[in-house]
Amino acid sequence: MVPSMKIIVAVKRVVDFNVKVRVKADQSGIELANVKMSMNPFCEIAVEEAVRLKEKGLAKEIIVVSIGPQQAQETLRTALAMGADRAILVQTDVAAEPLAVAKALKALVQKETPDLVILGKQSIDGDNNQTGQMLSALLGWGQATFASKIEKDGGKLNVTREIDGGLETLSLRLPCIVTTDLRLNEPRYASLPNIMKAKQKPLATMTPADLGVDVTPRITTLKVTEPASRKSGIKVKDVAELVAKLKTEAKVIS
Amino acid sequence: MTVLLIAEHDNTHLKPATLSAFTAAHKLGDVDILVAGQGCAAVAAAAAKIPGVKKVLLADDAAYQHFLAENLAALVTKLGANYTHILAPSTTTGKNMLPRVAALLDMQMISDVSAVISADTFVRPIYAGNAFATVQSKDKIKVMTIRTTAFDPSPAIGGTAAVENIASAGDSGLCTFVSQQLTVSVRPELTAARVIISGGRGMGSGENFKLIDAVADKLGAAVGASRAAVDAGFVPNDYQVGQTGKVVAPELYIAVGISGAIQHLAGMKDSKVIVAINKDPEAPIFQIADYGLVQDLFQALPELAKAL
Numbered sequence: 001m002v003p004s005m006k007i008i009v010a011v012k013r014v015v016d017f018n019v020k021v022r023v024k025a026d027q028s029g030i031e032l033a034n035v036k037m038s039m040n041p042f043c044e045i046a047v048e049e050a051v052r053l054k055e056k057g058l059a060k061e062i063i064v065v066s067i068g069p070q071q072a073q074e075t076l077r078t079a080l081a082m083g084a085d086r087a088i089l090v091q092t093d094v095a096a097e098p099l100a101v102a103k104a105l106k107a108l109v110q111k112e113t114p115d116l117v118i119l120g121k122q123s124i125d126g127d128n129n130q131t132g133q134m135l136s137a138l139l140g141w142g143q144a145t146f147a148s149k150i151e152k153d154g155g156k157l158n159v160t161r162e163i164d165g166g167l168e169t170l171s172l173r174l175p176c177i178v179t180t181d182l183r184l185n186e187p188r189y190a191s192l193p194n195i196m197k198a199k200q201k202p203l204a205t206m207t208p209a210d211l212g213v214d215v216t217p218r219i220t221t222l223k224v225t226e227p228a229s230r231k232s233g234i235k236v237k238d239v240a241e242l243v244a245k246l247k248t249e250a251k252v253i254s
Numbered sequence: 255m256t257v258l259l260i261a262e263h264d265n266t267h268l269k270p271a272t273l274s275a276f277t278a279a280h281k282l283g284d285v286d287i288l289v290a291g292q293g294c295a296a297v298a299a300a301a302a303k304i305p306g307v308k309k310v311l312l313a314d315d316a317a318y319q320h321f322l323a324e325n326l327a328a329l330v331t332k333l334g335a336n337y338t339h340i341l342a343p344s345t346t347t348g349k350n351m352l353p354r355v356a357a358l359l360d361m362q363m364i365s366d367v368s369a370v371i372s373a374d375t376f377v378r379p380i381y382a383g384n385a386f387a388t389v390q391s392k393d394k395i396k397v398m399t400i401r402t403t404a405f406d407p408s409p410a411i412g413g414t415a416a417v418e419n420i421a422s423a424g425d426s427g428l429c430t431f432v433s434q435q436l437t438v439s440v441r442p443e444l445t446a447a448r449v450i451i452s453g454g455r456g457m458g459s460g461e462n463f464k465l466i467d468a469v470a471d472k473l474g475a476a477v478g479a480s481r482a483a484v485d486a487g488f489v490p491n492d493y494q495v496g497q498t499g500k501v502v503a504p505e506l507y508i509a510v511g512i513s514g515a516i517q518h519l520a521g522m523k524d525s526k527v528i529v530a531i532n533k534d535p536e537a538p539i540f541q542i543a544d545y546g547l548v549q550d551l552f553q554a555l556p557e558l559a560k561a562l
Contacts, residue, residue, distance in 0.1 A: 020516070021381045030385060098353070099362045127380055127497075128365045133323065133353035142324055142428030145350050148491070158432065163346040164445070164500070166436040166492050170322075172429050182481070182498055183491060218362035222375065222388045230523055233544035239557040242529065242547050250527045250544065252449070252506040253473065253562070 004060035005115040005152075005174070007050045009084065010105055011043040011066050013075040014125045027223040030125075039075045042120025044082075045180040048187040049150060050118055051083035058152050059116075061085050065108055067101045067215075069093050073203060080198035081190030087203040092215050098126075100208070100215040102134035107211035109139060114175065116157070121146050121179040132179035142172040146181040255283025255373055256308075258334055260326075260342040260351070261301050265291045265319065268300040270446040271343035273407035275400040276304055279341050280408065281370045284308045287415075288333065290326055292319035298417045305412040315422035320431035321347050327354035329423040334359060334395065338373070344399040344501075345445075356397040363397040364389060368404035382497040383520035402445065403503035403524055437490050439477075444495065447476035449506045452495055452522075455482035456511020456532065456551055460489060465555040466510060472562040478502070478522075480512045496521035511551045514539030531555075 015021060015030070016038040022031045039047075053059040064079040066072040067090040076087035090104050109117060122129035136143035144159035148167065151158045160169045162181045190198070208215045236242045246253045257279045262269040272287070279285045285306065289298040290313040298312040311333065317325040334340040334355060342348035344366050356363035368386065369377035375390045376398065444450060451473070453466045463477070470477050478500070479493040495502055497520040507525035512518060514530070514537055522528070523542055530543035533550045540546040547554060 015381070021384050023385050030381060097362050099357060099360070102357060124497075125381060127382065128363075129349050130353035130356070130363055130365060133350065134357035134363075136324075137327060137354035137357040140428075142426070143350075143354075144429070145323070146346060161346075162491050163434075164492060166434065166490065168320075168434040169432040170429050171432050173427075176428070183485070218391065218393055219364065220390045220392070222390055224380070224385050224387050227379075227383060227386055227523075230528075230542045232541045233528075233546065235540070235546045235548060238549070239547065239554055239561055242545055243558070243561045245545055246506070246527070246529070250506070252527050 005053065005058060006061045006112070007053065007059050007063070008109060008112060008114040008117045009046050009050045009062060009064045009079065010117065010119045010131070011047065011064055011075055011079055012040045012120070012123045013037050013066065013068050013072045014040045014123050017041055017124055023224050023226050027225055029221065029224050037071070039078050040120050040123045042122060042180050044187040045182070045184050046118040046120050047079045047082050047084060048185045049180060052185065053152070054083065063088065063112060063114070065090065065105065067092065067096050067104050067208070076203055077198050078190065080201045081195040082188060086201055089203065089205045090208055090211065091205050092208050094215045094217065096208070096215040097217055097219060098128050098130035099134055099218070100213060101131050102138055103213045104208055104211050105131070105135045106138045107213060116175060116178065118178050118180065121181055132177050136177040141176050143177040144170050144172055145179040147178050148181050148183045150178060150184070255338045256336070257282050257285045257339040257341060258330070258337040259285050259287045260330060260348065261287050261289045261297065262343045262345050262347060263289065263291060263294060263297040265294045266296060268297050270407055271345050271402045272301070273304065273410060274402035274405045275341055275343040276408045277405040278367065278370055278400045279339070280306050282339050282373060286311060288313065288330065290318040290329055291321070292316050300410070302415040302417050303411045303413050305409050307413050307415040309415050310417045311420045312417050313420050313422055317422055317425040321351070322429055322431065323351040323354055324426040324428045325423070326351045327358065328426060330355045331358040332423055333420070337395065339396045339398065341398050341400055343402050348399045352397060352399055359395055359397065361393040361395050361397045362391065364391060365399050366401045367398045368401045382516060383523070384516065401501060403501050437492050441470060442474070442476045444476045444478055444500050444502055447504050449473045449475035450478050450495070450502055450504045451475050451508040451510065452478035452480065452512060453483055453488070453510050454480040454512030455486060457483060457488055460487065463489060465552070468559040469508070469555060469562065472559055480515070480518045509539050509543070510555065512539055513537045514542070
């Protein structure tokens with residue numbers, strides 16, 4: 001009889017992936033006022049995977065956690081509506097860096113003693129792709145990043161990962177860390193009854209200081225700028241003209 | 255300033271990503287290169303030939319055969335404490351391993367550096383390349399992955415650095431390699447190709463990618479795909495060019511049946527010359543293409559293969 005897992009899933013509130021972001025005129029950052037915010041897409045995949053493991057009878061409890069502002073409660077409620085059991089918000093208005101987030105998560109892991117922590121491979125705002133690996137290192141646990149398939153095999157987890165040349169499968173001892181890639185699953189939409197039910201699920205709030213974690217940034221952002229724009233070129237009328245242009249004008253083929 | 259650069263390789267060949275990352279590393283100071291793997295002496299010998307390398311550290315051990323993050327990070331953490339900067343190319347291996355090193359050294363890592371301004375100030379893309387942040391690190395050791403398309407590869411030969419064997423840091427036992435399914439291709443790798451031709455949802459099926467293959471054969475090109483084409487199952491995931499796939503910057507990029515979602519553009523808009531073939535004249539890809547051809551791809555691709 002394989003004991004059922006306790007899973008922590010970390011989620012982040014970010015600018016919705018459909019929003020075209022704008023750099024502030026004073027180059028101090030990205031315009032966030034009146035911009036739609038949502039759960040980071042990779043985090044949604046992480047929540048979905050945990051819920052599927054529970055539905056298969058492989059998990060007994062899913063705790064969803066976020067380090068962020070008060071509004072991240074909405075993100076946590078979304079995860080609860082998808083099927084997580086309870087939530088913890090580590091509330092801070094500081095844009096915590098991956099190392100600080102990993103330290104806060106480590107403290108929570110030590111309190112909650114999960115068998116598995118699932119995170120998104122990166123958030124689509126900072127694009128850092130660090131937190132899961134850092135958490136894994138701080139805990140001295142194994143990691144399987146960029147997961148496209150997870151299978152429980154007794155006390156171990158077999159994870160297929162997306163790597164540059166194709167796919168790779170690793171076997172990890174529990175407890176361990178998994179970060180999700182795009183093709184792991186397609187997250188569900190929460191149903192209205194589940195959204196209503198999620199409002200009754202427990203959501204605890206604490207601060208980084210409660211966990212003994214300093215979230216003061218180590219990195220200073222000096223400025224944020226638009227990428228160099230690429231101007232559109234010309235339309236060619238047919239393949240013959242295209243080939244001619246590539247040979248004589250662009251000189252990229254011979 | 256002394257920089258430790260982690261070489262990207264497959265135990266046999268030094269990958270071109272290493273040469274691009276070396277260019278970034280060399281802007282910062284003297285560079286030592288770590289080659290960790292199994293049976294990888296040839297890789298160390300190749301790394302020693304890069305002009306400007308100070309020395310090559312070779313850790314040849316079964317623990318590094320599959321580049322497991324837990325084992326590599328333990329080694330790099332031990333070595334790295336003596337350097338001012340620790341760099342790795344922004345490949346899946348580098349991204350997997352380096353954050354562990356940063357955490358173990360208590361440094362806040364900087365991901366995907368696209369420009370080196372000074373010893374502590376760097377530029378990196380955020381929001382899928384829709385903005386670039388100039389950031390300054392106060393940490394004692396700067397731990398960074400390097401966006402290889404942003405730096406020209408250094409020359410591969412001309413140097414004569416010494417190769418020094420170093421001890422393994424052992425196997426963590428946390429994680430075991432089971433298997434890998436690598437895509438076998440006679441074509442160049444996407445991240446190293448001079449010419450890339452990519453197909454999108456408009457290709458309609460995996461079978462139709464043979465029309466792309468025919469053009470790729472003529473051009474000696476690598477074949478890529480948009481996320482839509484990968485999600486639809488037309489081609490394997492490692493074909494994907496884009497924010498969440500590979501970032502490429504070839505001399506010539508040909509986008510076929512690709513609408514031009516921001517996701518895709520983030521992975522290829524630094525290409526020198528961009529060609530778009532799409533039957534929809536309103537497709538956003540035309541806004542960034544140097545040469546646009548509004549035509550049905552099932553007509554254009556065979557014509558193109560014939561004309562080349």
